[in-house]
Amino acid sequence: MIGDDNIQLDTALLELMADRGLRSLEALDEVFSIQAEVFHLRGQLLRASKRYGDAIAWLQRSIDLDSKNLEAYLGLGWCYKRLGQVDLAIEALEHALDIPDETGIVQYNLACYWALVSHIKLAVEYLSRALEIDPHYRSMLASEPDFDTIRNQPDFLALTAITA
Numbered sequence: 001m002i003g004d005d006n007i008q009l010d011t012a013l014l015e016l017m018a019d020r021g022l023r024s025l026e027a028l029d030e031v032f033s034i035q036a037e038v039f040h041l042r043g044q045l046l047r048a049s050k051r052y053g054d055a056i057a058w059l060q061r062s063i064d065l066d067s068k069n070l071e072a073y074l075g076l077g078w079c080y081k082r083l084g085q086v087d088l089a090i091e092a093l094e095h096a097l098d099i100p101d102e103t104g105i106v107q108y109n110l111a112c113y114w115a116l117v118s119h120i121k122l123a124v125e126y127l128s129r130a131l132e133i134d135p136h137y138r139s140m141l142a143s144e145p146d147f148d149t150i151r152n153q154p155d156f157l158a159l160t161a162i163t164a
Helices: 002-048 052-065 070-082 086-096 105-116 120-133 135-143 154-160
Strands: none
Touching: 002 052, 002 070, 052 070, 070 086, 070 105, 086 105, 105 120, 120 135, 120 154
């Protein structure tokens, strides 16, 4: 039957197109991955140059292409903090909480940022998590100026065993 031949030809053509399409998309994935890394590096260089506003745009573009880039979120938070936009720094790092982080750096930075806005409960909660993940953060507490606003609070003192 002529119809069966057409169906077989259509199926073979579709399979060929699907294979080529998938290879093309895989190549695009690699391009987007490279582009995300380029945007991330540009953002980090701008951050290092203290061009925080410029860095934010590039870091966000990187995150838009690779939503699992922990360092991009950390850089974004860093920049927002230095621009006095601590609420946006907190928001950026809260998005990073779902990304695997064996260092506790996201929790530590969130503790710092929540302390800056004098939200004692959340600052202590995130600091507790950071210390559970990596106790070395304890050695940084005495010299961390971000905790100055809550340093004498009972919950902070109880967690850190730092006396006033």
